[in-house]
Amino acid sequence: MLGKLMKYEFMALGRIFLPLFAALIIMSLVSSLFGYLQLTIPTGLGIFVAVVLIIGIAVISFIITIQRFWTNLLSNEGYLTMTLPASVDSIILSKLFVSAILFIVSGIVVMGSILIMGGAWMGFGSILDMFIRAFENAPFNSYQMVIFLLQSLASVILGSFSFILLMYACMSLSMLVNKNRWLMAFGSYIAITTILQVVAVLIATIIAALGFHDRLDGVLNSFLMNFSLFGQFQFLSWSVVGVTLVLCVVYYLITRHMLSKRLNLQ
Amino acid sequence: MPILKCSSLHKVYGHTVALRNADLEIEPGRIVGLLGPNGSGKSTLIKICTGLLTPSSGFVQIGGSNPGPETKGIVSYLPENSYLNSWMKVSHMISFFKDFYSDFNMAKATEMLSNLNINTNSTIKSLSKGTKEKVQLILVMARDAKLYLLDEPIGGVDPAARDYILNTIIKNYNPEASVVISTHLIYDIEQVLDDVIFLKNGEVALSSSVDDLREQRGMSVDAYFREVFKC
Numbered sequence: 001m002l003g004k005l006m007k008y009e010f011m012a013l014g015r016i017f018l019p020l021f022a023a024l025i026i027m028s029l030v031s032s033l034f035g036y037l038q039l040t041i042p043t044g045l046g047i048f049v050a051v052v053l054i055i056g057i058a059v060i061s062f063i064i065t066i067q068r069f070w071t072n073l074l075s076n077e078g079y080l081t082m083t084l085p086a087s088v089d090s091i092i093l094s095k096l097f098v099s100a101i102l103f104i105v106s107g108i109v110v111m112g113s114i115l116i117m118g119g120a121w122m123g124f125g126s127i128l129d130m131f132i133r134a135f136e137n138a139p140f141n142s143y144q145m146v147i148f149l150l151q152s153l154a155s156v157i158l159g160s161f162s163f164i165l166l167m168y169a170c171m172s173l174s175m176l177v178n179k180n181r182w183l184m185a186f187g188s189y190i191a192i193t194t195i196l197q198v199v200a201v202l203i204a205t206i207i208a209a210l211g212f213h214d215r216l217d218g219v220l221n222s223f224l225m226n227f228s229l230f231g232q233f234q235f236l237s238w239s240v241v242g243v244t245l246v247l248c249v250v251y252y253l254i255t256r257h258m259l260s261k262r263l264n265l266q
Numbered sequence: 267m268p269i270l271k272c273s274s275l276h277k278v279y280g281h282t283v284a285l286r287n288a289d290l291e292i293e294p295g296r297i298v299g300l301l302g303p304n305g306s307g308k309s310t311l312i313k314i315c316t317g318l319l320t321p322s323s324g325f326v327q328i329g330g331s332n333p334g335p336e337t338k339g340i341v342s343y344l345p346e347n348s349y350l351n352s353w354m355k356v357s358h359m360i361s362f363f364k365d366f367y368s369d370f371n372m373a374k375a376t377e378m379l380s381n382l383n384i385n386t387n388s389t390i391k392s393l394s395k396g397t398k399e400k401v402q403l404i405l406v407m408a409r410d411a412k413l414y415l416l417d418e419p420i421g422g423v424d425p426a427a428r429d430y431i432l433n434t435i436i437k438n439y440n441p442e443a444s445v446v447i448s449t450h451l452i453y454d455i456e457q458v459l460d461d462v463i464f465l466k467n468g469e470v471a472l473s474s475s476v477d478d479l480r481e482q483r484g485m486s487v488d489a490y491f492r493e494v495f496k497c
Contacts, residue, residue, distance in 0.1 A: 001366075008365075012351070072351075076347045076348060077349055079343075080349040083338055083341070084338060084366050085335045085336070086335055086338075086366070087335050260320075265313075
């Protein structure tokens, strides 16, 4: 069922994003061709259009993630989606996976487009040199660099999940009211992000307070000094992954509970 | 075993009681009219049976199971609202149903669409409100389901289409399947009903076969309905 749900989700999103991606790639190629021919004004114009498309893709990715969940699950289309012989988990996960894939593919297309335009401007060779130099000058060895890149990639994917699931949870909470549901969804977003910020400030204050304490400061310092630079990075990175994972689970459970027990279609 | 069984079903929305300890059983092979005025709890009862709503207390069983993915595979539900994906073509919606419902009967759907002259290449958003309702009804009735739950299926269509819909329901009669039709347009559907359930303020006011009702009360279902729900 998950596969079938994802298929129709891809179809719904593909019809909007494939033309946008194609337009961006074509625009990047055209402006890099103008750049290669040293035609300044058309190149500038081409880059401007490409930048507008990049901003457009970012904004539309965000809006479509919200719109698909809202119309397909919480509005009239929900009468069909929520009565399909599929579990609530498959329904949420299909939307989550396809949206996350969309975010990542959008990122790749945007980076590719920047690379095409930058390559024509600066030369592909010099861009490649820049990457090689950055890799060589990094304070990690090759093995550590691979781990670093993989962890960064995992953080980006998990970050997308967490962002999308937060949107889903806020929209699902809107079913607690019968009127002004968009307002309720927005209010839930403000409430959740405020709570998270208060918790983050509290934790930072506690850690700072510990730093002022003579004995505890020693314990904290000796704990961190045990790690190499890579170890400290690992510690920080795993902490971020852990917190994001916990947030994902909480947002998912809120969405799941609302869709399976408190569904209130109008 | 009844195809649908509701036991002490109670549903409260805030301070409003939509269903009060409703008990009912529907046997296979019956066409049942779920009748009551607006706000009597018809849609709430149907939504609980489809799994769209969770009851406040009591339970519902379809073919012996609680509502879930398994029962959704044997229940064919027609809501009051249009649930079609507006960007899809009619042919996409047919493929969608074929993909998700193993009981979807393609030949039946194609025949009904052609009888009503509906072009499968049209996008849903280009169809009139009445045609959208017909497409939705065709998709629902083209399934070989065990239980059809039709919420106001004849409310928005013209009289000719109404006749076609009722004929479709009768033609699709299957001794293993039951059809529950919720409506307040009793006169139009009385001829096709085997049983009736009257809902009044969320309570089951009557559950009887149409023949028994006519015999005992000496009047049509429509006339008796007007008497029970007299304002």
